[in-house]
Amino acid sequence: MIKKNLGLAFITLGLIALLGGLLFGSIAALQFxxxxxxxxxxxxxxxxxxxxxxxxxxxxxxxxxxxYYLPKFIGAPLYSERAGRxxxxxxxxxxxxxxxxxFFGKFGGREYWEFxxxxxxxxxxxxxxxxxxxFKTVFTTAKNWPVYQWxxxxxxxxxxxxxxxxxxxxxxxxxxNVVREITVQWKANxxxxxxxxMLIYGTAIFVMEKIKGDHSMSRTKIAFLTYLLGLxxxxxxxAHHIYNVPAAQWIRYLSYIISMTELILxxxxxWNWKSTLSESKKDFHILSYRxxxxxxxxxxxxxxxxxxxxxxxxxxxxxxxxxxxxxAMGSMIGINTMILLASCFFIINDATDKNYTTGEExxxxxxxxxxxISLLVFFVCLIIAGAEKGIGIVVDKLSFAEVMAKINPIxxxxxxxxxxxxxxILMVVIPPLKxxxxxxxx
Amino acid sequence: MPxxxxxxxxxxxxxxxxIYSFFVYTSDTxxxxxxxxxxxxxxxxxxxxxxxxxxxxxxxGLGGYMGPDLTNVISAPGKGExxxxxxxxxxxxxxxxxxxxxxxxxxxxxxxxxxxxxGVSPTIKYSINSDGxxxxxx
Numbered sequence: 001m002i003k004k005n006l007g008l009a010f011i012t013l014g015l016i017a018l019l020g021g022l023l024f025g026s027i028a029a030l031q032f033x034x035x036x037x038x039x040x041x042x043x044x045x046x047x048x049x050x051x052x053x054x055x056x057x058x059x060x061x062x063x064x065x066x067x068y069y070l071p072k073f074i075g076a077p078l079y080s081e082r083a084g085r086x087x088x089x090x091x092x093x094x095x096x097x098x099x100x101x102x103f104f105g106k107f108g109g110r111e112y113w114e115f116x117x118x119x120x121x122x123x124x125x126x127x128x129x130x131x132x133x134x135f136k137t138v139f140t141t142a143k144n145w146p147v148y149q150w151x152x153x154x155x156x157x158x159x160x161x162x163x164x165x166x167x168x169x170x171x172x173x174x175x176x177n178v179v180r181e182i183t184v185q186w187k188a189n190x191x192x193x194x195x196x197x198m199l200i201y202g203t204a205i206f207v208m209e210k211i212k213g214d215h216s217m218s219r220t221k222i223a224f225l226t227y228l229l230g231l232x233x234x235x236x237x238x239a240h241h242i243y244n245v246p247a248a249q250w251i252r253y254l255s256y257i258i259s260m261t262e263l264i265l266x267x268x269x270x271w272n273w274k275s276t277l278s279e280s281k282k283d284f285h286i287l288s289y290r291x292x293x294x295x296x297x298x299x300x301x302x303x304x305x306x307x308x309x310x311x312x313x314x315x316x317x318x319x320x321x322x323x324x325x326x327x328a329m330g331s332m333i334g335i336n337t338m339i340l341l342a343s344c345f346f347i348i349n350d351a352t353d354k355n356y357t358t359g360e361e362x363x364x365x366x367x368x369x370x371x372x373i374s375l376l377v378f379f380v381c382l383i384i385a386g387a388e389k390g391i392g393i394v395v396d397k398l399s400f401a402e403v404m405a406k407i408n409p410i411x412x413x414x415x416x417x418x419x420x421x422x423x424x425i426l427m428v429v430i431p432p433l434k435x436x437x438x439x440x441x442x
Numbered sequence: 443m444p445x446x447x448x449x450x451x452x453x454x455x456x457x458x459x460x461i462y463s464f465f466v467y468t469s470d471t472x473x474x475x476x477x478x479x480x481x482x483x484x485x486x487x488x489x490x491x492x493x494x495x496x497x498x499x500x501x502x503g504l505g506g507y508m509g510p511d512l513t514n515v516i517s518a519p520g521k522g523e524x525x526x527x528x529x530x531x532x533x534x535x536x537x538x539x540x541x542x543x544x545x546x547x548x549x550x551x552x553x554x555x556x557x558x559x560x561g562v563s564p565t566i567k568y569s570i571n572s573d574g575x576x577x578x579x580x
Contacts (some may be wrong), residue, residue, distance in 0.1 A: 032508055035536045042538055043508065044497040109491025111505045144445060154452075165463075175487070176479040179471035179560050182502055187466055224443045228451055235459045246504045246561040248469035256575065286470055310578040316568060320503025393564050398463065400510035 004202070005440055006084045007072075008351050010064025011344050012359055012436040013092070014057050015429055018337070021053030029415040033408060041403075045102050046353070048114055052098055054332060060091065061340040062199040063130065068347050069206060070137055074149075079136035090126040093164070094119055096255075109164075112189050120167055131156045136324025146218035147227050151202030154231060158195035162188045176209045183247040192228075194367050201230070204292060204330055204339045207346050222268075229265065233258060238419050242309040252312065254259045259310035266303050287364060288349070291342035294372055298334025300380075302327065317394050323386030330379050341428065350430045360431040364405055367427025374421040381414035472560055479556050485546075486553025493540050502563045509537060513563035519578050525552055 002009035028046035030037045067084055071077045078084055099113045101107070108114035134156055138149055145153075166188035168174045174181050211215050217223065238254030273296075283289045305327050309318045318324065354363065385407040392403040478486070490496075498508040515521050530547055533539030542550070560580045569577045 017566075031512060036455070044494045044538070047497045047506065048494070107492060107494040107497075109494050109496055111496050111500075114494070114496070150448070168467075174467075176484060177471055178479075178557050180467075180469075182504060183469075183471070184467060186504065221443050224448060228455070231455060235455065236462065241504065242502070243576070244563060244565050245504075246472045246578070248471075251466060251469065253575065311574045313570045313574045316565060316570070316576050320500055325507065361488065394566065394568075397566060420566070 001082075002085060002440070003089060005351070006078075006081065006088065007064045007066075007421055008436060008439060009067025009088060009187060009348060010067060010091075011347055012433065012440060013088075014060030014340070015344060015433050015436070017053045017060055017095075018057040019426070020428065021050055021057055022425060024053065025050040026415075026418055026422055029418050033411050033415050035063050041366075044107075045105070048107065049099065051113055052095075052102075052115060056091075056095055058196050058200070058336055058340065061344055062155075062196065062203055063087075065203050065206075065340075065347065066134065066199070070134075073206075073210065074141065076137050076141045079133050079140075083133045085218045087126050087129050087133070090122050090129075092416075094126070095120045105394065109299045110169075111185065113192075117167065117170060120163070124160070124163060127156065127160055144219075146215075146428075147223040148202035148206045148218050150224075151198045151205070151227055154227075155195045155198030155202065156377060158191060158198065162195055166192060176257055179246055182241055182245050183251070186241040187238055190241060191234050193331075194234030198230070198234070200339050201256075202338050203343050204295065207288060207339075207343050208292055209345065211283065211286060211292075226265065226268065229261060232264075233262060234360050235309070237262070240312075240315055243312050243315050254429070256310065256312060259307065262303060262307055262310075266300070266307065284329070287361075288342040288345040288367060291345065293339045294368070295335050295338035295342070298330060298338060298375075302330040305330065305383075317390035318386060319390075321386035321393075322382045322411075323388040323390065323396045326379050326382035326386060329382065333375055334379070337425075345432060348436050348439075349416040354435060354438075356431055356435075363427045364431055367424045370424030371421055371428060374417045374424055377417040378414055381410050381417060385410045385414065464573055480552060482549050482552040483556040484553075486549035486551070486556075489542065489546050490553055493542075498537065500563075501557060502561070511563050512554060512557070513560050513561070516551070516558040523555070526554065527551060 024046045026040065027038055028043055028050055031046065031087075032044040067078065098119055100118070103114050106116050108117050115279075135153065138153065141149075143161065166185060168184055168188070174184055205218050205223070209215055211263050237258040239251050239254055240259060241254055284293065309316050309323065309327060387404050388407050388410070392398040393405060398406075444573065495512075496505040498506040500506065500511040501513050503548070508513060515526055516523060527547055530540070530542065530550060565576075565578050567579050
């Protein structure tokens with residue numbers, strides 16, 4: 001079944017993981033505002049289910065894209081198809097083990113992406129296999145790689161680096177010093193996110209080029225400078241997570257300065273819009289293009305927020321509040337999911353010959369708007385809740401309970417918008433998922 | 443951009459990153475000067491992780507959002523050790539009772555006591571500098 005359809009198998013599983021992640025996220029949100037909901041699957045199990053499934057979506061769909069694009073569009077047949085399938089099976093098996101471990105109450109207990117540490121081993125091995133296969137494959141192509149090939153390679157390489165780093169805590173030198181532990185953990189988390197951003201943004205450039213039929217985009221000087229700027233930020237721009245942790249002062253300062261270089265990216269986006277606005281109207285009917293346009297707007301919104309919370313004087317009020325969550329959700333959904341959906345639509349369209357029925361196309365298009373509008377409400381609710389919490393605690397010195405009572409109404413609106421967003425995404429995802437299944441069954 | 447320029451820049455960045463990482467790993471932390479984590483506290487940290495307390499609680503503002511930041515629960519006015527013990531033992535409407543035994547709860551307390559000594563969170567005392575940086579808790 002997956003023998004001839006490796007990339008498609010990855011993204012199909014990715015779409016399923018996305019729907020699973022949204023389901024557990026919705027339950028967790030309900031439990032957050034209405035304690036006592038579904039006690040048989042408590043919040044502390046739902047939260048990691050949500051996080052890990054969404055992370056799985058990001059990896060499955062970005063990796064699936066790379067497996068699909070290399071042989072089909074880049075003229076680089078995989079060095080080893082077999083290793084690719086092996087990668088898929090390890091992923092599935094580890095994924096199942098992780099999900100079961102949560103159900104049985106076995107956790108890794110980290111702040112962010114967590115699962116029993118032993119399961120990091122198969123994940124690590126699967127990335128080694130993927131990396132080996134990827135580099136063996138691309139080294140057969142012309143040396144003058146387009147920027148997305150650099151970005152994919154960088155993403156894989158840094159995933160291995162930061163994933164290892166995020167397990168330094170098992171060593172007593174790190175584990176027995178909470179400040180060092182937190183510092184290194186967030187250094188690793190920051191770069192981990194940076195590494196999947198490399199995979200995703202590379203995918204965005206690739207898909208955009210294919211839609212436009214313009215192959216020079218990924219070879220311009222600007223494209224490479226932007227990539228290198230992103231890489232610099234991946235490496236050194238993470239410390240806004242730990243500004244308030246009593247780590248060494250220089251870590252903060254350096255990160256603050258590096259983060260501000262992202263202003264250049266912001267300027268670049270605005271500049272590009274001026275020249276491409278009329279063109280985007282022309283191609284808006286292409287489904288995958290539509291998602292890239294949405295991602296572009298969400299990049300603008302999230303980058304503005306990221307820049308703001310990288311300023312210590314602003315971070316002081318936003319740290320540990322729902323504004324951080326807004327930043328995480330805005331990037332994960334608005335940017336990453338939009339781009340990866342664009343890629344999924346592109347691949348499923350290419351891999352199957354049947355078109356969508358008019359009804360399906362209508363459903364997808366309405367879903368797209370429901371998805372984006374509810375995401376905006378969702379995002380704004382988190383910003384408001386976070387601002388109230390930050391000001392409540394840092395300025396008004398309220399207690400935690402007082403703050404939570406104050407923000408509960410807005411979190412109810414947030415939860416509600418989350419459910420609507422889930423519905424919107426279902427409308428978007430079900431038709432291509434059906435097509436993908438039909439193709440895999442052939 | 444010629445290939446060699448890309449390779450040089452990438453190589454330069456990566457080497458800088460490795461050196462930088464080394465300095466981050468070995469940089470000063472307040473607990474170097476103060477007491478180290480006792481074995482009891484170390485056991486407490488393991489229990490904290492095994493029960494996924496982070497899914498609801500934060501240390502230094504990092505972690506979950508349902509419950510309060512626990513960095514200074516041991517020294518907070520009106521809270522402290524006895525309160526913390528009682529709360530973990532009973533659970534609340536939102537916080538589950540994990541049915542931990544006396545020994546495990548004592549270890550958790552030892553861990554939280556250790557964390558408490560390393561610093562302050564959330565930030566309540568601060569001053570903001572004109573360059574946008576902040577002096578925390580001074």
